[in-house]
Amino acid sequence: MLIRSELPVRVTAVQTPVIEPRQPLLPILQQSLPRPLRDGDILCVASKVVALEQGRIVELASVEPSPAARQARRLDAGKDPETYARWMELILREADHVFASNVVWLTLKDGILIANAGIDMSNAPLGHVVLWPHRPWEWAKGFWQDLRAAYGIERVGVILTDARSTPLRRGFTGMALAFWGFEGLDVQKGQPDLFGRPLQYTERMVADGLAAAAVVVGGEANERTPFVLIEDAPVTFTERELRPEEILVPADRDIFSVIYNEEFKAAAGGRPAPNPTGG
């Protein structure tokens, strides 16, 4: 059950200084928040700055391309061959599965379909790339613990936000790469509809909905707003141990299975549950 409020849900971007690699995020947050966190807050953190805190930044010149990376199809004719091979090597190392692609390399990582294994060349110093965060669920849990201790609060949510594409649709929307401290998936199965009959398809992916709002407000470009504070969100807070596989569906059982090809179903269908800490 959701805790509903008469109050508006408020979504506020938190501006910070430019964040350097390996810089701890908690002090930056504490200096940048307009007010101390309170019970009932949800804090969204752009996965990019989590990766920076973890030092997940790589100088391309330091990467030794494997033969597979050198032989991979060139998608970006603008890059010089050596840079492209180094970039490709990182994708091959980071992804659980790489699919041939058209404009980007579509990859599967931790059960999520993401372009280029989440590796980003924008917002990184020249010649460097930023990888996806390492063990995002573990990070979310740790940050949740830190927030509770730092602010002396009990009920607080953490969402690592990222961007994703949607089939047949232009543009990206925000998604939750990981979350902690609340039920990100609100399972309403069997609750009555307006006419008292049980609802059938009523699993609401609340964490993605909140992340989508955060990415509209905080942005992904040069806004320097890696944190977004959400107040009075209708969520159920929890202290239980969350498991990433709770929100995943194998490819052969999701509603899109009938449009997938066999390579994809083999790669993503019926796969074992991922590591509980998202690693």
Add this chain to the structure above:
Amino acid sequence: MLIRSELPVRVTAVQTPVIEPRQPLLPILQQSLPRPLRDGDILCVASKVVALEQGRIVELASVEPSPAARQARRLDAGKDPETYARWMELILREADHVFASNVVWLTLKDGILIANAGIDMSNAPLGHVVLWPHRPWEWAKGFWQDLRAAYGIERVGVILTDARSTPLRRGFTGMALAFWGFEGLDVQKGQPDLFGRPLQYTERMVADGLAAAAVVVGGEANERTPFVLIEDAPVTFTERELRPEEILVPADRDIFSVIYNEEFKAAAGGRPAPNPTGG
């Protein structure tokens, strides 16, 4: 360019009485809003009540199933065969393309991948179903004109919200079935990143992000909150004629093309632009 604000974005569910079929929505909205609409507001409307206003409610007993509907595979053993065939007949009539499926019938309608052609059995009187709204973009434009006239305002946005699934992921999130009065797709291509280099993948699907927030706050069950008011959203308002195909990508050109099967690419790849009014 987005208009950014220091203010929080505020998302408020608007509670209404139960809405009857063919009941005009504007008077219900006017009676239910906590304050008159103002310049800069975005109003989200659940597509379900738009369909109700349009009278898109069908008594299943009135539907004559075609042979194709009678021969379709049974996905729901709980329904009696006659009810199932009538339900199937509506899906076949409503969808542009029906794919075989596992738990639901995955369909393509107006360029959107949606379960059961958007036909919903929940929140409808017993023995009835609610179809997807007819010409949602046209409806959004009309309601936008009505709101401007009723409240004497210029810049206002309208979003028809619905729910969608995500590949490999449990639960639904909100999406914009149509929108009007603002740039739902924010194209930031070529704008500088933190280090001054042009961003590459920076089309932000703002309308979907806002719809996702609205669906978290307003809900899709029995909350009786078909309207959600969004204040101070960072959007660019416009009076230009929007076209649904602006936000669509053919299946053979989106980043997921490499995981699609041939049937789907033939159905959704390189298709002609849909009717500008979404019909």
